[in-house]
Amino acid sequence: MTKAIKKFRKYIDEKNLQITRQRMDIAEVFLQSGRHLSVDELYELLKEREISAGRATVFRTLKLLNESGVAGEVDLGEKTRRYEVKFGNTHHDHLVCTGCGRYIEVYSGQIEEMQEKLCAEHGFKPSSHRLDIFGLCRSCGIEKKKKGYR
Amino acid sequence: MTKAIKKFRKYIDEKNLQITRQRMDIAEVFLQSGRHLSVDELYELLKEREISAGRATVFRTLKLLNESGVAGEVDLGEKTRRYEVKFGNTHHDHLVCTGCGRYIEVYSGQIEEMQEKLCAEHGFKPSSHRLDIFGLCRSCGIEKKKKGYR
DNA sequence: ATGAAATTGAAATTCATATTCAAATGACTA
DNA sequence: TAGTCATTTGAATATGAATTTCAATTTCAT
Incomplete structure (x- = not known):
């Protein structure tokens, strides 16, 4: 398990939330992608890999990833919000x-x-x-x- | 008439659009405010001054002001878009x-x-x-x- | 003044974000 | 293990700003 996933698990634990399959799946696919993904793009990526997760769950998990510091929100001037991997990535x-x-x-x-x-x-x-x-x-x-x- | 208004009129002319009372009113109140206004804020400001203009017209006029270079869009991380005076204002x-x-x-x-x-x-x-x-x-x-x- | 064209603005649409709520899942206790 | 309560899920819905529609109005050119 990567350090980023560990940090995410720790955050979930501290908030007294549950470590669920969906949350872990979403986090892993997001971290592996290494891309600046929107909620919808990540949702589609999960579907491609035949991982079941609803949009709402992807949305909420990205929010959690952001809160935990593992992901960061980026606004590149588009209408949609994107998330990038923040953990282990220096400021840029x-x-x-x-x-x-x-x-x-x-x-x-x-x-x-x-x-x-x-x-x-x-x-x-x-x-x-x-x-x-x-x-x-x-x-x-x-x-x-x-x-x-x- | 200020230079900014002149530039706006020129732009409208070049695009073969019409110089209307609404467009001029909206442009003047926007320029005088000197603030970073959203569409709704400018719409409310106009209402306060008892200048009649619909939201759609305010929206379209701010778009025109932006295209003309008189105004600039600013995205300060909020959900709503704002416009600032660009004409006569250096980059910052x-x-x-x-x-x-x-x-x-x-x-x-x-x-x-x-x-x-x-x-x-x-x-x-x-x-x-x-x-x-x-x-x-x-x-x-x-x-x-x-x-x-x- | 007249007709063609542009503009206006209330209402509707779009699109992403966010929330609701019933069903499913998980945690915990007896 | 069965029962109970809390959390999570996700389809559907709500929200809210940006944008468009379209009938009514205004403007322009003649």
Whole structure:
């Protein structure tokens, strides 16, 4: 059993909830996917693997995973909310490709530092932040260039 | 007439749309408010001032204002979308206070530069970005400290 | 003023999130 | 093991913001 699953079980225990087959199945498929999944996408993924779980349960379990710190909510400007694996994953920002929809996880210690400084200047106590950069990834950028040369 | 209104009129003209009383009223109240308004908030604000405009029209006009570049959409992690004045306002990031709900507009040229660099390292062509820092503003931070000392 | 076209706004629709509640499952006790 | 109570599940429903529909109204061009 992975550490992430252990942490999730621990959280469930502490909240005096029950460790059920559905909760474990959903958590495992989510963690294995390694993707930024919406409730519906995870629900469909489970169906593909012939794991039975209702949308409501997937929804509630993702909420639990989020509360437990194993998963994190991400809002990449779409209408739907997504979840990413947070446990064992350090903080990062996103480069979101508007061409192919992919996102790249990036990190810059210097940017983090500058943010701290910026907050300090305003007497602001930061607790979390989100930096998303939208644009074209390497391959989509090349693609676009090609098209332009036609 | 302000420059922002002029720009909006120009945009409407170019799109072969009509300059109507509702559109102008909505645009003016929005621009004067200087706040980050949701569709409903602007609708209520108009009602207070006894300006007649339906929700659908407010919604559509904010969309037009956004398309024209006079307004910009902001997503500060709430369920509802907000609009801010963009015209005559340089790019900025947000410090969002989770205590009182206020936001502070901030800017750091250095952070912008670091972002460019970060993108370049990944062969990513940025077109826009959004940086929101959540936490406690000066007064809410003090408030919290006081409570802690009780 | 007249007709064609655009706009308005109340109401309906859409779509994701969230909740309800009866049935199923699990925990616990005698 | 059987009985009892609490939790969980999931289909169905509710919610709420964004968006669209469409009949009535307004505007524009002539």
